[in-house]
Amino acid sequence: MRYDTIIIGAGLSGLAAGIRLAYFDKSVCILERHTTIGGLNSFYRLRGRNHDVGLHAVTNYAKPGTKKGPLSKLLRQLRLRWDDFALCPQIGSSIAFPGHTLNFTNEFEYFQQQVSEVFPEQKDNFAKLVKAIEQHDALDLEREKVSGRKVVSSYISDPLLVEMLFCPLMFYGSATAHDMDFSQFVIMFNSIFREGFGRPYQGIRLLLKKLVKQFRSFGGELKLRSGVQSIREKDGKAIGVVLDDGTVLEADNVLSSAGSIETFNLCQQKNELVKKYQPGEITYVETIFSLDCLPSELDHHKTIVFYNDQPDFRYENPVLPADVKSGIICSPNNFDYDEPLEEGRIRITALANTDYWMNLSEEKYLEEKKNWCEKIIDSAVRYIPDFRDHILDTDMFTPRTIKKFTGHLNGCVYGAPDKFVNGKTHLKNLYLCGTDQGFLGIIGSMLSGISISNAYLMD
Amino acid sequence: MSTEDIRQVILEILERIAPDEDLTDLKDDVPFRDQMELDSMDFLDIVMELRKMYRVQIPEEDYENLVTMDKTVSYLLPILKDVNSPA
Numbered sequence: 001m002r003y004d005t006i007i008i009g010a011g012l013s014g015l016a017a018g019i020r021l022a023y024f025d026k027s028v029c030i031l032e033r034h035t036t037i038g039g040l041n042s043f044y045r046l047r048g049r050n051h052d053v054g055l056h057a058v059t060n061y062a063k064p065g066t067k068k069g070p071l072s073k074l075l076r077q078l079r080l081r082w083d084d085f086a087l088c089p090q091i092g093s094s095i096a097f098p099g100h101t102l103n104f105t106n107e108f109e110y111f112q113q114q115v116s117e118v119f120p121e122q123k124d125n126f127a128k129l130v131k132a133i134e135q136h137d138a139l140d141l142e143r144e145k146v147s148g149r150k151v152v153s154s155y156i157s158d159p160l161l162v163e164m165l166f167c168p169l170m171f172y173g174s175a176t177a178h179d180m181d182f183s184q185f186v187i188m189f190n191s192i193f194r195e196g197f198g199r200p201y202q203g204i205r206l207l208l209k210k211l212v213k214q215f216r217s218f219g220g221e222l223k224l225r226s227g228v229q230s231i232r233e234k235d236g237k238a239i240g241v242v243l244d245d246g247t248v249l250e251a252d253n254v255l256s257s258a259g260s261i262e263t264f265n266l267c268q269q270k271n272e273l274v275k276k277y278q279p280g281e282i283t284y285v286e287t288i289f290s291l292d293c294l295p296s297e298l299d300h301h302k303t304i305v306f307y308n309d310q311p312d313f314r315y316e317n318p319v320l321p322a323d324v325k326s327g328i329i330c331s332p333n334n335f336d337y338d339e340p341l342e343e344g345r346i347r348i349t350a351l352a353n354t355d356y357w358m359n360l361s362e363e364k365y366l367e368e369k370k371n372w373c374e375k376i377i378d379s380a381v382r383y384i385p386d387f388r389d390h391i392l393d394t395d396m397f398t399p400r401t402i403k404k405f406t407g408h409l410n411g412c413v414y415g416a417p418d419k420f421v422n423g424k425t426h427l428k429n430l431y432l433c434g435t436d437q438g439f440l441g442i443i444g445s446m447l448s449g450i451s452i453s454n455a456y457l458m459d
Numbered sequence: 460m461s462t463e464d465i466r467q468v469i470l471e472i473l474e475r476i477a478p479d480e481d482l483t484d485l486k487d488d489v490p491f492r493d494q495m496e497l498d499s500m501d502f503l504d505i506v507m508e509l510r511k512m513y514r515v516q517i518p519e520e521d522y523e524n525l526v527t528m529d530k531t532v533s534y535l536l537p538i539l540k541d542v543n544s545p546a
Contacts, residue, residue, distance in 0.1 A: 024507055024511055025511060064479070065479070067480075067495060067496035068496050072496075073498065073500065075479070076476050076477055076500075076501060076504070077500065077504070079475055079476070079478070080478070081478045081479050082479050454500070454503070458507065
């Protein structure tokens with residue numbers, strides 16, 4: 001069998017790319033090693049309960065009828081309606097630091113007001129920063145990288161506010177420790193503070209289901225349990241793939257969402273290539289609690305709480321197995337749904353030391369998961385009502401889990417620090433999309449697959 | 460195809476690209492960009508839809524002819540003159 005394009009990975013970026021190609025009559029096959037779709041944003045069922053992985057909230061929220069912005073752009077490209085994703089807006093989120101809390105909703109004016117109230121002396125500075133963000137063309141790919149912290153600090157003179165602004169933006173999308181490129185800061189600022197959070201009632205399943213349905217209806221082919229062991233090459237050009245079971249598939253183009261180094265590992269020149277690039281080091285553990293009541297019944301109404309118990313926010317690969325000084329508390333219940341979700345859920349995410357979790361023996365691994373789950377919950381209940389007496393079931397994933405199910409090195413959810421923004425690789429006809437192309441977030445990842453397809457794979 | 464046929468084809472393309480949009484009041488002499496916020500990616504899609512349907516190639520320098528419905532129809536009229544009307 002010969003295809004116009006083979007796509008490696010049935011995550012959001014691969015599926016979105018597949019839809020575009022199939023719609024325009026290309027023969028396209030998506031290959032996924034796992035037994036199900038989704039990649040870094042997926043789902044599973046455990047002890048009778050449905051869980052989401054990845055997605056806490058869809059950023060870039062836009063109300064129905066919005067004609068501009070990333071969500072509208074995405075829906076048009078995929079030939080979908082707003083109702084297909086059916087995003088329900090968040091109730092409200094917060095950034096909690098020692099002595100200071102900033103609340104935000106999907107109304108940007110409210111956040112501006114919060115900044116003025118909590119940091120009255122920074123009101124004008126923040127207005128100037130917002131203006132600079134508005135004037136910055138973050139999609140100009142030719143621009144030199146500049147330190148986001150430097151630029152933001154040139155407007156905001158209170159370091160605490162700088163930390164508080166960076167905290168959610170880094171947590172939700174920085175592949176680099178400590179700092180992010182200013183363009184990336186602008187993209188994240190807009191997607192989180194200006195546009196905001198939403199979630200479909202059925203979570204990530206709904207989005208993935210719609211994508212697969214659309215892909216198949218346009219004639220695309222999806223093969224699960226079909227891992228790629230190598231990319232076939234001829235004269236510096238990708239000409240197909242070999243599957244784990246030895247099956248050879250030919251293609252004019254290969255589009256990989258596996259990650260940059262992960263993809264190079266499939267190539268002939270892997271030894272030279274892999275030396276050239278650094279794998280990512282930012283990764284997380286996440287604890288998931290099913291409750292016997294809704295979070296709102298415990299008087300917890302926040303959608304997402306980003307917390308940090310120090311004045312400075314350290315976004316890095318921690319020395320300890322998990323960093324309990326900071327974290328993200330997500331309550332999927334706290335979106336503005338028409339009816340409440342069946343069961344209460346609290347998910348707490350914390351930065352994790354990847355090597356530690358990768359190298360434990362199986363027995364010690366289970367023990368340490370339990371141990372750190374308790375430490376994380378102890379830390380988090382300083383910021384939300386104590387829900388410990390209401391836990392029905394607990395699950396936890398670590399970098400090891402992410403590596404196992406997605407193949408991403410070090411279990412890094414935001415990939416490697418160096419992005420391949422134009423999607424090109426050392427091989428002709430081999431392109432990258434997804435995390436290591438560099439558009440992040442749920443909407444961003446789909447736009448990544450679309451952009452690379454539009455740029456190279458339509459002719 | 461007649462002027463009216465082509466107008467209908469373009470309307471159907473716009474409906475596919477922006478299914479949430481109500482096109483009943485679309486004005487033929489006002490830019491699509493102003494009425495529907497179409498961006499460059501959307502214009503490219505109009506071109507690709509036409510290519511998919513009628514195998515016509517529209518060179519990039521001609522995209523400016525796709526600004527309004529009126530302009531699009533008059534630009535396409537000679538190109539699609541030998542194509543049969545949609546059933």
